[in-house]
Structures are given as structure tokens and as C-alpha cells.
Amino acid sequence: MTPLDWKPPAGQRVLVMMPAYNEALNIGHSIETVRRDAPYADILVVDDGSLDATAKVASEAGARVITLPVNLGIFDAIHTAFIYAYREGYTAAVQVDADGQHQPSEIPVILEPVMRGEADVVIGSRYLENRGYKTPLSRRMGMILFANVTSALIGRRVTDTTCGFRAYSREAIAAFAQETGVEALDAVGLVILGRAGYRIAEVPATVHTRLTGKSSINLVRSFVYPFNGLLSLIPVLLNRKFVRRRPNS
Amino acid sequence: MIFARYKELALLVCVGLTMIILELVRRKKLGVRYSLVWLGVTVSMGVISLWDGLLDLIRRSIGAVNPSSTLFFLGILFSLVILLHFSIRISEYSQQIRLLAKELGLLRERLERRDRGEGPPSGGS
Known part of the structure; x- marks a missing residue:
């Protein structure tokens, strides 16, 4: 069976979450690709207070759109999507970047472990296998440091903590949706869930370079980012009950 | 004095x-x-x-030489406490505003869906 014929098991409802900020040029194509390659899923775009026509383009391309009245940052945009997924009763959620870097045809690959009930978070890793994704050294350094810290804290090896291509189980959706105090959901989110008994898995994924436009991460931010991330870990480590423990674990 | x-x-x-x-x-x-x-x-x-004696009492109890430095010390201490207090307040408000903005976005989506006559999302199933 090719990935394009893949369907989630009966009773499973999948939401594709796309946080977007000023992505009017890319998002139409990204949504079309998801609709073509993952027709079983609903698509939710969280327009993070964009100044361009992101919301309009996304809506016309057939996605559900939540428009945030002000720019809150990517983590709050994703958090909004988690609240939506939780309230609307989705059993699984997949996070995909709006800029077309990820392959919607690979969604089944990261969804499978969740569907089989083997994992609560599945990361589509750029570094688990060498598939030609190139990262500037300045960013790679912080990422390696962060991946190592995260791996040590959750007791499980992860190679890509900053990747925006992930699948989540209903349990993980519920945990994130009910968590309001977290300021970042990427590596910090992994540590929170990992320490609360949620199962984290990684599969290799192919990630392209951006279609058009600039990445939101510049050189200065790539240096500040790891420190900022390590700082956001402090409340997580000091507070054992950051999220409720995974049910039945 | x-x-x-x-x-x-x-x-x-x-x-x-x-x-x-x-x-x-x-x-x-x-x-x-x-x-x-x-x-x-x-x-x-x-x-x-x-109360003339009070400042001198505080000065001696903290071991300061000069009454005016004691006064400055108390002033700076108070400023720091109130700054910390405001930082806590700002964090609290920031979190509340973020949550409100999210709820506003979620509500608007639901309202627009209702206006278009659509039901709840099906999940493609």
C-alpha cells in the first residue's frame, strides 16, 4: 500500500494543524498538497495575526481558519490548535509547517505509531537519517545541545527537538490543550510530556527548504534560541506536576 | 539625624x-x-x-554609618520589591491576554462556521 492510499482506522479523526504567520504566498499550495495527499484529515490553519492575506488564501483553499486578533507567536498559535483539536474531539493531530517544507505524503508515517497506540508524540526527524536537509552550523550547534538535554531529561534519545512535523495522540492533545502556563511547546513540550509518562517516538522525515520568503529564525535568534529554551525548562524541572500524568501509565 | x-x-x-x-x-x-x-x-x-530617633534606630540595627545612606537603602529596597511585583503582574496579564486572544479566535471560527450553515468538523471520516 502506498502512503497515498493510507486511511486512518475507523473512528479515528485526524486534524492537520498549520500555524501560519504572513504565509499568503505559500499556504495555498501547502493546503492543496495536504488535501491531495491526506484527504482523510481536516485542516486547521491558525493565522497568527498575519498582516497579509494568509487567512483569506487558507479559507479559499478549503481549510478551517482561526484568526488570532494579535500576533502571539508560533507556540501560542499551536496551543490554539490544540485547544481546538481537544474541544472538537479529534483523536489525533498532526502539526505541519505552512511554508511547504514538510511532505504531507509522509503524514501516515508519523501517524502510524499514534494510530497503533504506541506513541503519544511522534517527531518527524530531519536528522535521524541523512536525507539531505542542510542546517547552518550556528543553528545546528544549539539544536544538538538542546536535543541532548531533552534526551537526558526524558530518558529517551531524540535527534530533532525543533522540527515542526509531529503527530500527537488524543492524550497528548488533551495534555497540551489544558496547559496554559507553558511558553514554548517544542523541546519544552517534549520534556513536559516525557516526564509525565507520555511516550515519545521519532521517525525519519524528509524536509525541504522553504518555497519562498524568509524563515522566522535569523542568526541572532539562532544563538538566543537555545538559551531561551533552556530557561523555559526551569519551571518544568522545578514543578513536578506541570501537566497531569498520562492516564493509564 | x-x-x-x-x-x-x-x-x-x-x-x-x-x-x-x-x-x-x-x-x-x-x-x-x-x-x-x-x-x-x-x-x-x-x-x-x-520621628527623629526611628531612622537612627534602623541605621544602627542594620549597621549603617550614615542616616542618609540608610534612607537610600530603604528606598532602593522598596523600588526593587515593587518592580518585582509589577513583573509578576505583567506576566499574569500577558498570560490572561494570550488566553483571551485564543478564545476570541476560537469563538470567531465557530461563529463563522455557524453563519455558513456548517456543522461541527467531521474529521474527514
Whole structure:
């Protein structure tokens, strides 16, 4: 069976979450690709207070759109999507970047472990296998440091903590949706869930370079980012009950 | 020790500040909650300026040489405490505003869906 014929098991409802900020040029194509390659899923775009026509383009391309009245940052945009997924009763959620870097045809690959009930978070890793994704050294350094810290804290090896291509189980959706105090959901989110008994898995994924436009991460931010991330870990480590423990674990 | 003229000046500042605070509360520019903190400041300033021995007592108890440095120390300490207090408040408000913005976005999506006559999402199944 090719990935394009893949369907989630009966009773499973999948939401594709796309946080977007000023992505009017890319998002139409990204949504079309998801609709073509993952027709079983609903698509939710969280327009993070964009100044361009992101919301309009996304809506016309057939996605559900939540428009945030002000720019809150990517983590709050994703958090909004988690609240939506939780309230609307989705059993699984997949996070995909709006800029077309990820392959919607690979969604089944990261969804499978969740569907089989083997994992609560599945990361589509750029570094688990060498598939030609190139990262500037300045960013790679912080990422390696962060991946190592995260791996040590959750007791499980992860190679890509900053990747925006992930699948989540209903349990993980519920945990994130009910968590309001977290300021970042990427590596910090992994540590929170990992320490609360949620199962984290990684599969290799192919990630392209951006279609058009600039990445939101510049050189200065790539240096500040790891420190900022390590700082956001402090409340997580000091507070054992950051999220409720995974049910039945 | 504080010389007589400084005492009068300090009292004047206290009375002036108290009147400004009360006026701000009256015009609803300052919440009652914060006005209490600032009234506490003016009252303690007044007490220190009127009661000569008090500053010297504090000075000796913290081992300072100079009464004016004791006064500055207390002032800086108070400023730090109130700055920390405001940082906590800002964090609290920031979190509340973020949550409100998210709820607003979620509600608007639901409303627009209803206006289009659509039901809840199906999940593609």
C-alpha cells in the first residue's frame, strides 16, 4: 500500500494543524498538497495575526481558519490548535509547517505509531537519517545541545527537538490543550510530556527548504534560541506536576 | 539625624504625594489596591521624617554609618520589591491576554462556521 492510499482506522479523526504567520504566498499550495495527499484529515490553519492575506488564501483553499486578533507567536498559535483539536474531539493531530517544507505524503508515517497506540508524540526527524536537509552550523550547534538535554531529561534519545512535523495522540492533545502556563511547546513540550509518562517516538522525515520568503529564525535568534529554551525548562524541572500524568501509565 | 528644614521638606512631599494619590483614586486613574501600597509609602516617609530617633534606630540595627545612606537603602529596597511585583503582574496579564486572544479566535471560527450553515468538523471520516 502506498502512503497515498493510507486511511486512518475507523473512528479515528485526524486534524492537520498549520500555524501560519504572513504565509499568503505559500499556504495555498501547502493546503492543496495536504488535501491531495491526506484527504482523510481536516485542516486547521491558525493565522497568527498575519498582516497579509494568509487567512483569506487558507479559507479559499478549503481549510478551517482561526484568526488570532494579535500576533502571539508560533507556540501560542499551536496551543490554539490544540485547544481546538481537544474541544472538537479529534483523536489525533498532526502539526505541519505552512511554508511547504514538510511532505504531507509522509503524514501516515508519523501517524502510524499514534494510530497503533504506541506513541503519544511522534517527531518527524530531519536528522535521524541523512536525507539531505542542510542546517547552518550556528543553528545546528544549539539544536544538538538542546536535543541532548531533552534526551537526558526524558530518558529517551531524540535527534530533532525543533522540527515542526509531529503527530500527537488524543492524550497528548488533551495534555497540551489544558496547559496554559507553558511558553514554548517544542523541546519544552517534549520534556513536559516525557516526564509525565507520555511516550515519545521519532521517525525519519524528509524536509525541504522553504518555497519562498524568509524563515522566522535569523542568526541572532539562532544563538538566543537555545538559551531561551533552556530557561523555559526551569519551571518544568522545578514543578513536578506541570501537566497531569498520562492516564493509564 | 535630619535637620529641621529637611524635615519640613519631607513632610511637604508626603502631604503632596498623599493628595496626588487620593486624587488619582478619585479620578479612577489608580486602583484602590495600588493606592494602598503608595499610601503606605507616604505614611512611612512621614513617620520617618517626624520621628527623629526611628531612622537612627534602623541605621544602627542594620549597621549603617550614615542616616542618609540608610534612607537610600530603604528606598532602593522598596523600588526593587515593587518592580518585582509589577513583573509578576505583567506576566499574569500577558498570560490572561494570550488566553483571551485564543478564545476570541476560537469563538470567531465557530461563529463563522455557524453563519455558513456548517456543522461541527467531521474529521474527514
